[in-house]
Each structure stands twice: as C-alpha cells, then as structure tokens.
Amino acid sequence: MRRPLRIVLLGPPGSGKGTQAHIISELYGVPVITTGDMLREAVANGTEYGKIVDSYMSRGELVPDKIVNGVVGERLNRSDLENGFILDGFPRSTPQAEFLDGFLEEHDLKLEYVIHVTLDDEAIVKRLSNRRSCPNCGEVYHLVSKPPKKEGVCDKCGSELILRDDDRPDVIRNRLVVYREKTQPLLDRYMEKGLIKEAPGDHPMERLPELLKRVLG
Template identity: 50%
Template sequence: MYIVFLGPPGSGKGTYSNITSKWLGIPVIATGDMLRGSIEKGTPLGEKVRKFLESGELVPDDIMEKVISDALDSEAADNGIIFDGFPRTVAQAEILQRLLENRGNKLDLVIELYSDDDEIIRRLSNRRVCPKCNAIYNLITSPPRDDNKCDICGTRLIQREDDKPETIRHRLSVYRKQTAPLLEFYRNQKDLKYFIIDTNGIPELARNAIRKKLLENGII
C-alpha cells in the first residue's frame, strides 16, 4: 500500500505517518529528514539542497525524483511506502504517479492534515533538536529534563534554521501557494481514498480519527 501524508509544516505529518507505519507495517519515507541528513553528512546531495531547505524553498523536482526513485527501489519498500513531505506540487504528484506505474503500483490513500498557522508557528518555533543524536524536543509539549540539553547524550540542543518564526511564515506561504492545487488534484481522483484530519487539538484526538478512518475503510 502506498500512502501520502499532506499538510503544512508542523501539522504533524512526521508524528502521524510514523504511528500509521506501526499500524500497517510499512516504512515511512520522510523526505525532509532524508535531505537534512544528507546536509549533515556533507554528501553531494546535501550540498545541492542546503540553500533550499535553509530558505524554506521547495527542492527542485529533478532532485526529488531521484530521491523518491531510489526509495521505491529499496528492499524496505516491497510492501509499500508512507510518504511524508512528498509530493508538494501537482508536478511532483505526477512524478510519483509515473514512478509507481513504472513499477506496477499506484497510490492508494492520501491523508491531509489540517492545522491553523498560529498553532503551527507555536509548535515549530519551540522545537529543538540534538545535533549529535537527532533527538527532537518541544519546549512546550515535550521539553528536555535539563536546561535545553539532550536527555539522551547531553549535547546542547539547537533550533533549526527552518524552525525560526520568519522562516516558518515563509514556508507556510510557499506551502499555500504550491500545494493548494495539489490538494484539489488528489481530491478529484475518483479511485483514490482521501481523508482530512484536523490536528489542531491534542494529538490523541487526531490519532484516533486516523485510526477510525483506516478501520472504516478496511485498511487495518
């Protein structure tokens, strides 16, 4: 089964895609994490995408096509993939459709997550990450135990460039402009299941709503 999670940055795509992954037993391909990892490792891919991630701009389609193609060809993808962060535009959706069709597969489900901009800015601007072990914290909902230091390895936590308020606002603007047509593109596909989940409230409510939809549609 192939599933796409859509939603603005900070709407919970990472959280709920990983929960869904555990329910269904298929891996998550989080393109943002993959690209940030390539930057940290200093790979050629990382050098190509650094300026786009730091400015909040979309990574060019030719780069994303290579990343997704490699993911689809991995052994972990034999039973399907949950995509977190891709596609972001209609052009990327068409790339994904072509890549899946070339392998005899199709997209089965899109889950759109909705959250207010003010709530997104509050969540993301309070996010901190450990540069050593990549643990993620939130100063409001899941703070570290000891003064902004990682609970796991003790390294001082940092705020990513793309989690600063001014960058978040720009990322949201880019998302609204680029992704609105994508939502309409997927909503109009007759054979594609499409769920809309409100993630403004406590995480447990959204989690239960997703699970209910999956059960109602015979997916789990």
C-alpha cells in the same frame, strides 16, 4: 492478508505529520519513507542518482525535481515495499506528483490515500514558536509539552536555550505562505482523483491511532 497500503502524507511544517506517519506505519506495518532519508541513503549507497545528489548537496544547492524523482524511483523499486509505503515529504511539487503518478501507473500500482494533515496557521505558529533549542548539543524542548527542568537551561549540557530563527513567529508565517502556495496544486490534483482524506493535526496523541483507523477504514 490486507491489500498493500500506499499513502502520501501532506501537511504543513508543525502539523504533526511525522507523528501521524509513524502511527500509521505501526498500525499497518508499512514503512515511512521521507525525501530526506531517501536522498541521504542514495548518497551513502553511491547509487547512480546518489552521486548526482551528492554533487548538489556538497555545493549547498537544492536538488532539482528531476534528480529527486530519480532517487525516489530507485527507492520505490526496492523489494521491501510490497506491503506499501507512506511517503512523507514527497511529492512536494507538481513535477514530483506527475513523476509519482507515472511511476505507479508504469508498475501497475495505485495510491490508496493522500492524507492531508490540517492545522490552522495560528495553531502552528503557537506550536513551533514554543520550541527552544540547545545551541550546544542540539536538544530540542517545547515550553508546553517538553519543558526543560530549569527554565531556559538545557537538561543535558547546561547551556542556555535559544529560540532559533526558524522558530520565530514571522519566519513561521512566511514559511506557511510558501508551503500553501506550493501545496495547493497537489491538493487540487489529489482531490480531483478522490484520494484526499483529512486528518486533524490537533488531535491528542493518545487518540491518534483511533482517529487514523477511522480515516483509513
């Protein structure tokens, strides 16, 4: 049996990080765990931290690092992660990274890799600003990779498609600036530990498994 594979994935919104996470998961048989899923699960299961998360979310407030860390701790303690995990969306800040280091050390575990999915800002802007959404049923299209059958109209419900504010070039550029500011300390931290592996985000989908195998060895 191969050794457990514990991976953190870092990458900007629109880099294709989620896709890479799922391919790694299939290749190596380890689950992807995302912060969003962990928070939702904790709330649904009514765990100790889940109740606190719920109180923040129902007020529409951001869940503080300390509470997110508690949820992640609960999740990492469950028994389905013996073969490892792929963390997508955590850590997102230095206090979260410090928590993860401490947790792993305490349990005598270690991270194998931090995969940094890279894509330059203009490519991301191009990718995301081609998205069109249906305000009625929520279906998402992409003018290049998943165009609607009839221009500007939702295949599913016939509503007129819109460019969401989040997908406007100026808003995307702004988000990327914020993302890079928050992420650089994490990249520095993991670089120092020698854990960073770069994975280009502009690879054609069908060649991703091969690329990831090469990156991960």
